[in-house]
Amino acid sequence: MPRDYYTKTGDDVATDVKRIFGDEALVELKNTDLLRWTNAAQREISTSHTVLKGKASHNLVAEQTLYTLPLGSPVAQVKGVHVEGKPLKAVAFQEAQEQILRDDPGLKSSGEPRMWYEWDGDLYIYPAPAESKTDGLEIFYLAYPANLAALSETLKVPDRFYNQIVDYVLAQAYRLDENWQATAYQDARFRDSMNRHLAKEDIVDSQFYPTKVVLPEDE
DSSP: OOOOOOOOBHHHHHHHHHHHHTOTTOSSOOHHHHHHHHHHHHHHHHHHSOOSEEEEEEEEOTTOOEEEOOOSSOEEEEEEEEETTEEOEEOOHHHHHHHHHHHOTTOOOEESOOEEEEETTEEEEESEESSOEEEEEEEEEEEOOOOOSSTTSBOSSOGGGHHHHHHHHHHHHHHHTTOHHHHHHHHHHHHHHHHHHHHHHHHSOOOOOOOOOOOGGGO
8 A cells, every 4th residue: 555645634624514514604603613623533543543543662671571652643553573683472361361371371481572562551571581681572553633722733544535524524513403314324324434444444554664663761
């Protein structure tokens, strides 16, 4: 999939919605409403699609199993962990606990990490690395979009989802207006379009677009 573009703003959404809704004078629709609905649309899209992809590098520390997840955009889901370019096996938290209690209850093993798991915003690798390595740990993740503070800001989801944001915001505007038929129509447009995007994602190979993230402990 080609790299995404981010050129649309909240003002673009507001302009299109007001024109379609017929309230360019902001008699009924307020900018505060439009901003809130735009942010809600971004969150809705990001929870349904692999939209915001990131990769963070972290220093690998000898004898350390616990690492903080990437900062900046809130992490929605860790998709993969590599140590010195080699992918580790993802293991469920409970399975990891059982395996460690069975094989290494004293957590004395160290060497080449083989698996990773997470809990409450923290990432664990096992066994602990025997040696430190600058940027030896890579974390591939999906992120939640940051909220726009003002409509003038650039949207945090790619341009390819722009029409879906407009559909979502229009549905909320019609709901405020108690126009239930138009609300149902816009809701259906939004859901149908989301389903089409999901179908495309199913047949396109996923790619992570690298974003260098400097964590506090690396400074």
